Amino acid sequence: MAEPLSAAVFVAALRAEGVKVVEHDGWRTHNRNAKGPWGPVHGTMFHHTVTRGTANTVRLCREGYASLPGPLCHGVIAKDGQVHLVGWGRANHAGLGDPDVLRAVIAETILPADDQATADGNRHFMGFECENLGDNKDPWPAEQVEAIVRVAAAICRAHGWSARSVIRHLDWQPGKIDPRGPGLNWTDIKSRIEDRLGVKETPTPVVPKPARPKVDLSQLVAAARSNPKAKGQPVTYPGVRLVEAALVDEGLLAKTYSDGHFGTSTLTAYARWQKRCGYTGRDADGIPGMTTLRKLGAKHGFDVKE
CATH class of the missing domain: 3.40.80.10 (Peptidoglycan recognition protein-like)
Incomplete structure (x- = not known):
């Protein structure tokens, strides 16, 4: 690296x-x-x-x-x-x-x-x-x-x-x-x-596949629906950070807003991700759904728990 x-x-x-x-x-x-x-x-x-x-x-x-x-x-x-x-x-x-x-x-x-x-x-x-x-x-x-x-x-x-x-x-x-x-x-x-x-490799065992973190959809949705306009709130659910990091990597969320609080900026960024996945109207309201969350996780290394 x-x-x-x-x-x-x-x-x-x-x-x-x-x-x-x-x-x-x-x-x-x-x-x-x-x-x-x-x-x-x-x-x-x-x-x-x-x-x-x-x-x-x-x-x-x-x-x-x-x-x-x-x-x-x-x-x-x-x-x-x-x-x-x-x-x-x-x-x-x-x-x-x-x-x-x-x-x-x-x-x-x-x-x-x-x-x-x-x-x-x-x-x-x-x-x-x-x-x-x-x-x-x-x-x-x-x-x-x-x-x-x-x-x-x-x-x-x-x-x-x-x-x-x-x-x-x-x-x-x-x-x-x-x-x-x-x-x-x-x-x-x-x-x-x-x-x-000038270096000969020695056999190295295969690195075990690391366990992928999981995001609980129900807890993520609850975080997204709770006080979206509030500022300075504590972490609403640890899985929010995984989603925010993925949205930052997609260029949809400014890194400064990747704070673990599913506020208005994260809501707006997730709505953009939903639109990128082909959704419109109420289906692109920023509240995560199973299909879009799985697509985000597949690209950025996490799984989704229903």
């Missing part, structure tokens, strides 16, 4: 690791930060592009397309081993993935099977797209594989991480298969990253 590196420190780390870097115009400020938070970062994720030709691949990853604007990664690793930097900040590369995998990356332990898609990977991972057709036939040249090793090692070294912080898209999101193909041996790549870092 760390705050993102500055663009200058990032590119310096790559070059110090012997990465052949190509800097494209404006990459240091090209990002999707206006659409969501960037950081804290926990690891690096690798993908394949399903494209042919370096120029075409770099252009696509920098600009994106109508339904998915760029940048689609931070760097493109070409067949010849050059790394083209196209963005720095939040990028549309990881999408939603498994929160258990995220916890394992943070703890640097064995990855569990990915079977959920509720955690924001664009916020927490640096991403690199590798030029490859993705058909399991297009080969991975040695220069390209070496670049993957050096990029991963550079980022791990800069943050003080081990190779356990390096994952594939297929480790993160159910249904993904990338990266794959002849010449790409992920076990060997991880071993080579360890060798560059």
Whole structure:
């Protein structure tokens, strides 16, 4: 876990690791930060592009397309081993993935099977797209594989991480298969990253899945309906803090109002969440309901007790 590196420190780390870097115009400020938070970062994720030709691949990853604007990664690793930097900040590369995998990356332990898609990977991972057709036939040249090793090692070294912080898209999101193909041996790549870092991993037991906190819907509703205009009241119900923290993370509630009291500000913020979920009129009055609360909990790590 760390705050993102500055663009200058990032590119310096790559070059110090012997990465052949190509800097494209404006990459240091090209990002999707206006659409969501960037950081804290926990690891690096690798993908394949399903494209042919370096120029075409770099252009696509920098600009994106109508339904998915760029940048689609931070760097493109070409067949010849050059790394083209196209963005720095939040990028549309990881999408939603498994929160258990995220916890394992943070703890640097064995990855569990990915079977959920509720955690924001664009916020927490640096991403690199590798030029490859993705058909399991297009080969991975040695220069390209070496670049993957050096990029991963550079980022791990800069943050003080081990190779356990390096994952594939297929480790993160159910249904993904990338990266794959002849010449790409992920076990060997991880071993080579360890060798560059000078540290060999030792087997680590899987971190038990932590118990998720629960919010009691009936108590939350009671809190929302009790003196909503009152100020300076004590905590109305401990679960209010979990809901407020989630609303803050969604950009719907100012952090200064995250005080455990379900007052007018929290009521207004929850109404905005209900509208975001598609509700209107009396169904978006700020009083939590089961469907909207479960959706909020699924994104922010809590369950709901009826």
